[in-house]
Every structure is written in structure tokens, then in C-alpha cells.
């Protein structure tokens with residue numbers, strides 16, 4: 001029986017240790033290079049042979065406010081319900097009349113602050129929360145190999 005790290009003949013039984021998650025049988029001199037493994041018959045099954053550091057892609061769901069498709073029509077409808085002209089509405093929320101006209105014609109995407117004011121004024125919802133799944137596609141870490149151990153083994157001289 002040879003030590004799997006230094007390649008020397010092991011007198012007696014070798015010591016099983018874990019190096020980077022892999023089990024190797026080594027001599028007494030090399031046992032400190034890894035974690036000594038408690039020898040038991042049941043342990044064999046549960047041994048993690050390769051330490052996987054690969055990170056699972058992290059997913060996150062973020063909610064974003066999205067304007068309703070017909071937000072401009074809702075504004076127009078609410079305004080007309082009150083019998084206000086665009087000018088009146090503009091004054092109520094301290095914006096320009098031209099802005100109201102553009103919003104109602106869906107010519108522009110109104111600022112969230114303007115939407116806030118209109119929502120509060122008419123007590124309506126012009127936005128809905130839309131879940132957005134963001135997937136982090138960044139690659140995880142490398143899977144460690146026993147490369148170092150192999151290099152040492154090659155140096156063995158008979």
C-alpha cells in the first residue's frame with residue numbers, strides 16, 4: 001500500500017483523510033495535509049467525494065410599478081367625471097396643461113411623481129405591481145480538483 005500523496009510505502013494500514021473533499025489513503029507523515037476521516041463502515045456512503053463550490057444561480061423577484069395600459073383613459077375619464085378641463089386638472093396637481101394633454105394622449109410617459117399626484121387626486125390606481133424575475137447568470141466558482149495531489153504523486157521515485 002502506498003501513500004496517495006507522497007507515494008511512500010505505508011507500513012501497516014494507511015490513514016484515510018479528506019483532501020479537498022476527496023478521500024485519500026496516506027501515510028502518517030501526510031495525514032496532516034487533510035482532514036482525518038473517522039473510519040466507519042457507514043461513513044463511506046455519506047462521503048462527499050468532490051467539494052462543489054458551484055453556486056446555484058441566484059434568482060430574485062422584484063416588483064416594479066408598471067403603468068396600466070389604459071392609464072391615460074382612466075385619467076381622462078376621472079377628470080371628465082369631475083367636469084374638469086385639462087387646465088383645471090393641471091392646476092390641481094401643479095403641472096402644465098400641456099403635460100396633462102400629452103399624458104391623456106399617451107404621448108409621453110409621465111413621471112412617477114405626476115402619477116402619484118393624479119392617483120391621490122382621483123383615488124385611483126394607475127399602476128400595478130409587476131413581478132420581475134431577475135436571474136443572476138454569473139458563473140459560480142471552479143470545482144476544485146485533486147490536481148495538487150496528482151503533481152506530488154508524479155514525483156515519486158521507486
Ligand SMILES: [Zn+2]
Pocket residue numbers: 003004005006007008026027028029030
Ligand atoms: Zn505520505
